[in-house]
Amino acid sequence: MFAACRAPSPLPKGAPFDFDAAPGPAPSAFHSDVGLLSEWNDARPDSLRDFWSSGQEGSFAGVDGVNIVYRVHRAPNAKAAIVLLPGRTEAIIKYAEVIRDLVNQGYSTYALTLRGQGEAGRMLADPDKGYVAWFDDYVTDTHRFITEVVKPEQPKVFMLAHSLGGGVATLLVDAHPDDVQALVLSSPMLEINLGAFPPPVAASLADGLCSATDGSGYAIGSGPYNEETDFENNSVTHSEPRFKWKVQQLRDDVAIRAGGLTWRWLCQSLTASSRAQGLGRYSSVPTLLFQAGADTIVKPGGQNTYCADAPRCTLSSFEGAKHELLQERDDVRNLALSRAVKFFDAQVSP
């Protein structure tokens, strides 16, 4: 079916969300990266590790029986539920700080690992390989999580999704518009940065190899998990404490490591992200899209297209910030969280 046959959202383009006028927490209300590692390692009462341990872990069998792991942190008298969708290679534990901040703001959090990443099951014998059979499986797993785990506890559901999770979220709200009532996208994967390869070459190569093989081989430039220790040249954050904390998490638990991407993942993700960036016009869900100014993982073009087309989307840019806005330096991360919570608060009683 041709995509152009669908009718767009009937809503007119709304005004951008006004963060200055909206009530809500200031950036200073959120956790600082100062002393992050020692707080995690000390495990003293009321520490981040102590908070993390208070969460309830669960799992279910996703599409094709792949084990999908989630973690719930309930806030007393929660305003709403926030479903947290991490990005590629990310485990839920990486979001412990974010989860604590959101719970402190009165939201219960329901964090899900996407198949093939973090704590979730793998689809290939080699757990390092970044693989997915069909991109839609991410969407199906997430929809099932919301309908079977989240909604029975919290009828009002918001979503905070990063990178790959952001791409999944845009497809989810298109396929299941009633699943979430508000969406915050952090550096959503709506246009992959293909690096040195011109897109026509990369697309032709990837689609050709996926047509010729099962796509389970590593794509050019990818390979098994390789510990990243060079903070200065890392491409995702300016926060050294958060970078070092991530490195430690991956040393402490080898099961949550994920390596490079396969051709299959690339083909599926190119097709899905290309489709996703054109779905804004069909969305009526209030959406806040965070864009990192110095992002080298995804390109801004797809994000701009999605948000310009979506009637209720506000684009919020962070000049000079790297890809992982929620793991960035305090000045970026906490501003992003402040804006996200203000936006969610406004949707609690719109």
Add this chain to the structure above:
Amino acid sequence: MSALVLLLVLAQSPAPSPDFRLHVGGQVGFPFLLGVSTTGTFFHEGRPRFDVDATWEPSVQLQSYSVGGAYHLFDRAFFVGGRFRLVQYQPPWARGPVELFFAMGLELGARLRVGPGDKGVVTLALHGSFVPGQAANLSTLLGLSAGFSWSVFEK
């Protein structure tokens, strides 16, 4: 190399030829791996001038359904052509939406007539397709193909 020269010589040799021939054949290529096609060739004074074809290129990933037209420069083997495609970036059995995209493209190549009565045709082609409905990362596909077809009808 010598085989290619021989093919080119054979292709240039004038041979008794009808005004029209219909060929059916198959091809291999990249990123469209396999294809089957039917090609009609219009001759002028015994040499090919125009081709039109309908081609189906299925795979476990990319799908293409296309019609193409080609003009043989100076009525020789080399041609320039255009192609209109319907492309799917997922197979019909994919989970989730499978969308169909219109594409148009250019082709450069050669069709060499070979075999008894020049009834066989060897085709070598380079092609580029623009897919206006796709986002930037997937809006252009580049490729090549090689095929062989055989005349099944002539007039």
